[in-house]
Amino acid sequence: MSTKIIIIIGVVLILIAILSSIKRNSDSRLISTKLGVPSGIIGVLMLIYASYSSDLVQYNRQIEQVSIGNKLKIEGEVINTKVVSPIDQDSVDCRILTMGVYPKANKNDIWVLIHPTDDRYYPQSDHTNTSYKRDGEWQVVTRFGGDLGEAYDLIVYETDSIASNFFSSTILKWKEVNDYPGLKLEEIPISTKEVDRIKIYTRKNCRGIF
Template sequence: MSTKVLIIVGFAFILIAILSSIKLSSGARFISTKLGIPAGIIGVLMIIYASYSSNLVNYNRQIEQVSIGNKLKVEGPVSATKVISPIDQDSVDCRILTMGVYPETNKNDIWVLIRPTDDRYYPQSDHTNTSYKRDGEWQVVTRFGGDLGEVYDLIVYEADVSASSFFSETIAKWKEADDYPGLQLEEMPSGAKEVDRIKVYTRKNCRGVF
């Protein structure tokens, strides 16, 4: 049963419980409390179950498990977009929060792509798709799915509107098909400009985590 149907049925049971509390002019109840009370309990449980099985709650549970790696100290004015966490040659968990800085003059979207040993490129996103930007700082959830000690290039791109749309549409297609084949270098959009790159290693076996 889909989440939407569960919620609708749950509210229907709660409505039955509400109706069981209504008395008619004769003194009898509209619906017996023997039916209404169990219906209300079942309805509440169904809505709770539907909420916790939804994508939104699953996403929130994942966000709570994001780790933060070592972080570079930034001093003085920022002249270029770059990553400050994790740091080059760092060992990372399967899911991390990649963070960076950017000059205030930069109006392009910022994307993080990872390149594992299969030599393909995987754009990273959370529910906003592009990296979150504010007041000269940016961040995005980054997921690794390789073996223990696998090396990754973590690459930061500035993307124009066309390139950013391409990455967003690519992620949407992969999610719909539940297949993440990665991008080959020749598939990368021309409007995406590489601005920083570091190497990181997985400190755990991350295969099958996501």
């Protein structure tokens, strides 16, 4: 039975319950409460079931867990945008929180792209947006899908609005078809500027978990 049919039946049953509560002038009811009460209960349960089993309500059955890797100690004034966690040559879990710092006067957007052994580039984002920035610090959830011990370049870019829109729209398109082919190097907008790069490795088999 389709979700739409379940919703229609549920609404009808609730209407029956409402009509059972209406009295006529003769003090009789349009519909018996013996029919109306169970109809209302069943109708509500059907609507609840329909909402949780369809795209009408996006119900997250699994809360995404992320880990934090080793952290680089920063001393003194920050003059360049860079990664502070994970650190170069680190081994990481399948989902991590990549964190960094930037000069507070820097207004550019920050994007993290990972470059695995398939020679493609994968922009990372929480919700098809740029990395979160505030008070000289930035962060973004980063996901890996390779084998145990696979090597990745984790690359940080500063971008303008044009490049940011390109990355955001690309991620959105990938999500819509549930296919993440990655970008070729020549597809990355020329307005992006690489500001940091580290090499990391997966310490678990992350293939097929996303």
